[in-house]
Amino acid sequence: MEKTTKIIFPFDQSVVKELPMIDKSDIEKVLQTAHNLFEDQANWIPAYKRIEILEKAAFIMNDKSEELIHIAISEGGKPYKDSKAEILRAIKGVKLAAEHISQIKGEQIPMGLTEASLNRIAFTSKEPIGIVAAVSAFNHPLNLAVHQVVTAIAAGCPVIFKPASATPLSGLALADILKEAGLPSGWLQVVLCDNETSELLVTDPRVHFLSFIGSAKVGWYLKSKLAPGTRCALEHGGAAPVIVESDADFSEMIPDLVKGGFYHAGQVCVSVQKVYVNQEICDRFIEKLSEATKKLIVGNPFDKTTDVGSLISPKEVNRVEEWVNEAVAEGAKIITGGKRISDTTFQPTILFNPSEDSKVSTHEIFGPVVCIYPFTNRNEAIKKANALEVHFQAAVFTKNLDIALETAKKLNATAVMINDNTAFRVDWMPFGGRDASGLGMGGISYTINEMTREKLTVFKSKSL
Structure with a gap:
């Protein structure tokens, strides 16, 4: 047969x-x-x-x-x-x-x-x-x-x-x-x-x-x-880390990160996943990112107003839900989202400070989840961003030229976006992962x- x-x-x-x-x-x-x-x-x-x-x-x-x-x-x-x-x-x-x-x-x-x-x-x-x-x-x-x-x-x-x-x-x-x-x-x-x-x-x-x-x-x-x-x-895939410095331009950055994190429900190999934010602006960053994320329309992908559609299968919704619940059990705080909407859709979710050992920190999520980690020392944040064996595209938001260039140099990635999200790609540029x-x-x-x-x-x- x-x-x-x-x-x-x-x-x-x-x-x-x-x-x-x-x-x-x-x-x-x-x-x-x-x-x-x-x-x-x-x-x-x-x-x-x-x-x-x-x-x-x-x-x-x-x-x-x-x-x-x-x-x-x-x-x-x-x-x-x-x-x-x-x-x-x-x-x-x-x-x-x-x-x-x-x-x-x-x-x-x-x-x-x-x-x-x-x-x-x-x-x-x-x-x-x-x-x-x-x-x-x-x-x-x-x-x-x-x-x-x-x-x-x-x-x-x-x-x-x-x-x-x-x-x-x-x-x-x-x-x-x-x-x-x-x-x-x-x-x-x-x-x-x-x-x-x-x-x-x-x-x-x-x-x-x-x-x-x-x-x-x-x-x-x-x-x-x-x-x-x-x-x-x-x-x-990768875990697409982003470093956000205290002088970042919020009006440019927030729409960029929302798009980069939740485009195609996060099912993109360079989707924004781990965002390391300078402690000085962390509260404001969380407030603005959360505000913009809550405005996203989740629904039928044939509807022209829909921003976030379904995951590829109910099995993936189950997996994302498990990973988010595990992260919360291990100390992460849900800023927005965190729950399934249906068997096929999941709320655009922001997690604050999950454990570096949680699956959302160590694996590619491939779902509509963005994690925020505060930092006081940028070099420590870069070290954490580089800690996984996957290295694809990364980003840094800052208006300081020296910080931008130094961070781009230190991030382990095949491409580093400066004041743009990790998911940026045009088809005539080189694109690929290094290491794993x-x-x-x-x-x-x-x-x-x-x-x-x-x-x-x-x-x-x-x-x-």
Whole structure:
């Protein structure tokens, strides 16, 4: 009997669609299709054609933007205004990928610098790395697909895409759009499968590159199982620490932190989570942040006024509730929120001074919870901010240039935002975690470069 997966609207748990899943016996055909395409250099998609396909895809996506917004909301539960922003970002991402194709190039390597290297000219060129296997996460179903699939196509690689089982519809819609835009058959295969089948796929020696977005536990496990020579990029999560100094501008900072903490109900890998606030302004900070947080509208993500929608599943609501209750039992004070609204939604919550040993302090919450910790010594606060093994994006709010630069230097992060929240991202910047938070850098152009490999050609001639 064929296995299926049900796509559920997270807000009311209604079934959106039921789709067939492949099993282990289907993986060989998928891999062989991609392998045959890559082995046949005569049929590689030339650069001009890849540009044409992606430009047309961006045009079609723009045309179907409302439909894509509807799909993303129905499977992921992200509110309308944020889903709309995601779809616009995804379209821009496709355009960025098309533009970057012209920058896939090598360089001349000087020869004749020694007697042994006379009569030679040498240059490098970039080639597609090979088959890309991409495993994705649920929280940005279309934009992540663009970052993993469209980049592979731009680099000239056949790609096998496994979307998150909860949110495959956006990836399937993107595949249809790319096909309509002229992508030849087999260059993108979308597979829905269980974890065991997924592992079989990514660890096959025919796979040249794994792009993984998801939990650190799964990412590092899969990396340990990869075939020799398979390169990978892993993007996990973090705890996004923020340092707030006493001279911070409240009018700029409060809306920024509310957005960064509660956007998509905190289900973002760089969502504001741990805020270390100078004791001198802590009371005022709590009052203002709480005031702004209480104004957030929690509700149906299809409603255009909704600020915070549902979590991806009731199981996640249960987990967030457990973690908040544990933090309170261990000494944290609830400033606002702290309770479930329904089986699928949780109040935007601010906790004051939870124990550094509570789960909300030591793990990525991935829910609508922000923790505030007062400090008197900034270096101590930075030390606590750096204490976990996850390091992704961080932030500091201050108008003092020296403090801003010193804090940015000392925070262990791949990116530090000054007077902006930790969740800031544009798709042409490098983006990724360090240490346990990941490997390699995302961002459209950075990913395309990682999906290519360099070849050196040395030409020997008496005429040179």
